[in-house]
Amino acid sequence: MAVELRVLGDVEARIESRRIEVGHARQRCVLAVLVVEANRVVTVDQLLDRVWSQDLPHRGRQVLRTYLSRLRLLLAPGGIGIERRPNGYLLRADPDIVDMHQFHRLVAQARATDDEHALGLFEQASALWRGEPFAGLDTPWLASVRAGLERERVASQLDHIDVALRCGQHTRLFPALSTLADQNPLDERVAGQLMLALYRIGRRADALAHYQRTRQHLVEELGTDPAPELQQLHQRILTAELSLMPVATTRVSAGAGSAVVPRQLPAAPSVFTGREGHLAMLTSILDYNGTVMISAIGGAGGIGKTWLALTWAHRHLDQFPDGQLFVDLRGFSPDSEPMAPAAAVRGFLDALGVEPGRVPVDPQAQTGLLRSLVAHKRMLIVLDNAANSEQVVPLLPGGDSCTVVVTSRRTLTDLITRHNAHHLTLDTLTDDDARALLTRRLGTARVAAEPEAVGELIGSCCGFPLALGIIAGRAHAHPRAPLAEFAAELRDVGVSALEDDDPAAGLPTALSWSYRALPAQQQVAFGLLGIAPGPDIGLPAASSLTGLPPAQTGKVLRGLEEASLLARDPCGRYSMHDLIRHYASDTAHKWLPDHVRGAALRRVVDFYLHTARTADRHLNPNRPAPRFDLPGPDCHPHPLPDDTAALAWFDAEHSCLLATQHTATIHEWHQAVWQLAWTLGVFHTRRGHRRDRLAVWQAGLAAAERLHDPNTHILASRFLGNAYAELGRREEAISHLRRALALARQHHNHTDQADIHRMLAQAWGQWGDDRQALEHTAHALSIYRTLGNPVWEAWTLNEMGWYAARLGDHDQARGHCEAALTLFRRHPDPTGEAATWDSLGYIAYHAAHHETAIDHYQRAVSLYRDLGHTYEVAKTLDGLGHPHAALGQHDQAHAVWREALELYRSQGRDENAARLQRQLDDLEVHDDGDQPHPSAESAK
Known part of the structure; x- marks a missing residue:
């Protein structure tokens, strides 16, 4: 539950974005006093004096107790308690939910740390102010606190400006400083800050003039000259002292608490000029x-x-x-x-x-x-x-x-x-900027040696940076060739179309000139890269695309890069500008025979398919895989040593894999279409790409239907049904799973029958029909036992135990899960073992064996954390809180439920989050002795 107690703008409790008014102004004053003194005892006399001063009502102490009782009820849902102490009352709350205390902490930290970190801390502190403190409340004590807070705000604001000036942010600060100086003409500190900002942005005369205005105000209003510090700054500006300029600083990370600072910008262009x-x-x-x-x-x-x-x-x-x-x-x-x-x-x-x-x-x-x-x-x-x-x-x-x-x-x-x-x-580059671009790329001497040729090149390119870059790249690759040769060839080809509003019609002419200058091997590779699936490509995939060994492929790609037809990012992946790729694709269809293009695409599809198959095996070695044909000749699948490398490869190639399936669909390579969907299954589950999983299996089923192979049709139907189930689309899920089961029975495919029964059980269990889920799981178990598959038998035993426990048969449930655990120990599968410990924890809790339940749940959490399965960690922590609460271990229950709640919310599991929030509310009310502990039913 998100709670915030505001002082720096109003005095209210804000819980889950609902505004809960605390009513009567005096009642709000009581809350204001307690919030200001949070976690400190306030005596009854202090409360009476600070709230009523000289206007104490009849039976003031009784009125105070009434207000405190109401406040307890309002604040309890947010985890804030008002405790009675022998000599007064104490508001118990995390200081960071009181914006005033958070402001004090942030300012203190900012003043104690280096400038780079202080900037972020001051910004956080400033953002906490939302208006006048204690708005609408007027007592002598609150007025004095309000005045003190305003002084602290101004002091922190000026400290913040000093830090920002030291960090070189004078340009950004200048507008705000001008306004601040106008509002405070006698504040010498503000005057010095504005003078420094003016000096640093090149307005030295204005800085000196502002000093004279400030001096005049001080003399006229106070009868005094500026302080020595301001006079010294004035003198330093007069002499244009270099030390007044800031030292460049760079902050590496955000303010407190930031763990990941993304740096996704591609490199700046090395030959950028003008603009x-x-x-x-x-x-x-x-x-x-x-x-x-x-x-x-x-x-x-x-x-x-x-x-x-x-x-x-x-x-x-x-x-x-x-x-x-x-x-x-x-x-x-x-x-x-x-x-x-x-x-x-x-x-x-x-x-x-x-x-x-x-x-x-x-x-x-x-x-x-x-x-x-x-x-x-x-x-x-x-x-x-x-x-x-x-x-x-x-x-x-x-x-x-x-x-x-x-x-x-x-x-x-x-x-x-x-x-x-x-x-x-943006318009085209000027002639001077275009000349500067060529000079940076080709060198001053070479450009100066052939002024007429350079002028012709600039005129032909009409100031388009892309065309200039391509030509400069080509000339750079041939340092001994006269520039006049390039100008003559460009003249013969013609690029007058570049003057058109849409240069897409003219740039291919310049590109064709660059293309014809390539060696034959690079020409072929250039065309093939234009039709390759995906937004970019790595060297291993490019090797299969071209049919060349990796070392030779690397050399070809470097040649295209030097000709400015290909770009390489820091991770070693290659991509083309859209216009260049469009031209490359046209070139491939115009100059490369159909069989050359078809063979290249088949090789790269095979590369992605078979490398993905290897990666999938690393991620789940116990997963039974269908039979794959061998890759074609000159296809070189990428070897992956372990599951870490497999996951990294999937992350890097995911968009290319989706595009590869699309390419296979267009060419009606139906076998590759559904097999690509298969290889992506575990990765999509690990990474939570549920919608992508649905899309690839929609294509997979369409391909399977074209193959007229019942086993493939069954497989695609059941995985598509499972993908629908994961997204909560019940009707589509049940329809596809039942169709798959009917086909499996018709063709006597026992393994698929068992798998489909398990998927149906998961679907029905997800929707709360545990009896149907148990029936389907029992069918799956009987089939797995006849097939001699101990790992899937263990999985199914655990699932039977789970559904039996949900139906209240704890003895039978425990027997099933213990049998599953025995099999998992003989045939290791850490995910299955974790799921079984979770089930045993659930069973033990509902049998009132709470300490045993805690042990089982903790084993499951530990295994899931090792596997990185945060989705399951949330569910198991949810269960773990119940035996803790049943044993009166409320702190432990609160801790695990809070973590589970945050995971549920971050994963979009809103119903689970809402239920768990109610459990936490009940637990906190129980701590006050007013209501019983959350029932066991809430664990379901």
């Missing part, structure tokens, strides 16, 4: 409009939008100490639809370190979680290559602390009109 006006405009938006900025940087493809965004971002990294997020939204990709906002949100959650088990299933809940994580953080979010406003809006943070930069070929009108975006439109 100084646009860079200055971006900076001015940041400096004078606070840290809120959405810049829809429009312009045609190849005009340099991304280069500008990255260059500006890298020049201002110190402004974003809490990290940078970057995503290519692929709004104009030639081979795929624009990236769904939900996919971008999920990528950002991963970058922010959110555990897969904590990611909610619902896309809107994921967006809400992202906005919660970046709230109050000073982060940069770059949304590159957006197709439209609808793709961008779900990715915008809800607060005003982050800076967002959006690039798109279109003018995003909705962002401008509805979200106050600042729009920048």
Whole structure:
């Protein structure tokens, strides 16, 4: 339960976003006194004096007790108690839920730490102020406290400004300092801060003039000259002392508590030139409009939008100490639809370190979680290559602390009109900037030696950075060739179409020139990379795509990179600009024979399929796998040594694997389609990609139906049904599972019958029909025993035990689970063993063997934590709290339930979270002796 006691703005309890008024003004005064003195005893006389002063009512002590009784009831749901002590009363609460005490702690920490960390602490402290302290309350004591708090606020604000100035934030501070100085013309400290900011932004004369104005005010109002400190600053500005300039600082992490600081920005372009006006405009938006900025940087493809965004971002990294997020939204990709906002949100959650088990299933809940994580953080979010406003809006943070930069070929009108975006439109480079770009790439001597050829190259490229970069890359790769040769060849090919509003029609001409200059092997690879599935590609996959050995493939890719036709990121993955890839794809279809393209795609599909199969085996070695055909010739699946490498490979290649299945679907390679769905199963479960799991099995079933193989049809139907069940779509789940079971019976497929019965049991159990679940599990067990599969027999025994326990037959349940545990010890499966200990804990608790239940649950939690299964950790902690509570171990029960509650909320399991919140409420009321402990039924 989220609780907040506010002093710095009002005096109220805020619980779960509901506003609970505390009523009468005097009753609010009582709460105000207790909150200010939280965790300290306030005597009855002190309370009477501070609340009523000279206006003590008749029977004042009785009125006070009435108010305290009401307050106890209002505050109890939030875990806040008012305790009676021999000489008074004490409000027991975590100091950090009282904003005044939290403010004091943050300010004290800020003043005791280094400047980099102090900035974040002061910002957190300042954000706690929401208005006038004790609004609407007027007693002499509260008035004195209010005045003291205001003095503390001003002092912390000035300390904050000093720290920010030392960190070089004078430009950002200048507007606020100007206002503050106007409001406080006699405050010499504020005057000194404004003078320093003016001096640092190059307004030395204005700084000196402000000193004279301040001196005049002091003489006229107080009859005194400025203090020595301000006079010394004036003298240092007069002499333009260099030590007044700030020392550059860089903060590495956010304020207290931040564990993951994402650094997703790609490298800044090495040959960026010009655009100084646009860079200055971006900076001015940041400096004078606070840290809120959405810049829809429009312009045609190849005009340099991304280069500008990255260059500006890298020049201002110190402004974003809490990290940078970057995503290519692929709004104009030639081979795929624009990236769904939900996919971008999920990528950002991963970058922010959110555990897969904590990611909610619902896309809107994921967006809400992202906005919660970046709230109050000073982060940069770059949304590159957006197709439209609808793709961008779900990715915008809800607060005003982050800076967002959006690039798109279109003018995003909705962002401008509805979200106050600042729009920048890029034009072509000037001739001087284009010459500077070529000079940086080719060297001053080479450019100066052939001025006419350079002028012709600049004219032909019409100031398009992409075209200039390609030509410069080609010339750089041939340092001995005269630039006149490149100009003549470009003249013969012609790039006049670059003058068109849409350069997509003209850039292929320049690209064709670059393409023809490539060696034959690089030409083939360039075309194949244009049709490869996925947004990027790693060297192992590229090796299978080209059919070349890895070392030779690496050499070919480096040649394309040097020709500026391919980009390599820090992780070693290769990608193409959208326009280049579009041209590469056209080239492949125009110049490469059908059988060459088909064989290359078949090789890369085989690469992804068989590497995924190896990875899946590492993640779950006990999972029975269907038979796979051998990969084709010149396909080189990537060897993966262990489950850690397997999981990392799946993470890196996930989008490519989904695209590979799409490619296989288009080419009607039905076997590969459903097998790719199979290999992704365990990974999707581990990472919580439930919607992706549904999508791949929808394609998998469609492929299986085309194969006319009953066993494959059964497999695809049951996994699709299970995917529907995991998303709570009951009718579709039961329909597909029953259809799969009917087919399995028709074709006498006993293994699939057992598996389908288990999936049906899980589905019915999820929806509360434990008797049907037990019947299906019993069917599965009888089949598994005839098949001689001890691991799945153990799993099914445990599930039978669970459903029997849910139906109240604890003896039978215990027998089943103990038999399962024996099998798991003979045939190790840590996940199955953890599930069995969880079941035994549930059984022991309901049999009133509470200490045994605690032991069993703790074993399960330990195993699940080792496996990283946070989804199951939440459920087991939920169960563990009940035997603790039954034994009167309320602190332990509270601790495990609080952890489970946080996990439920982060995973989007709202019904479980609501139930567990009620259990915690009951437990806290029980501690006051008013109600019984939560019943055993709440554990179900």
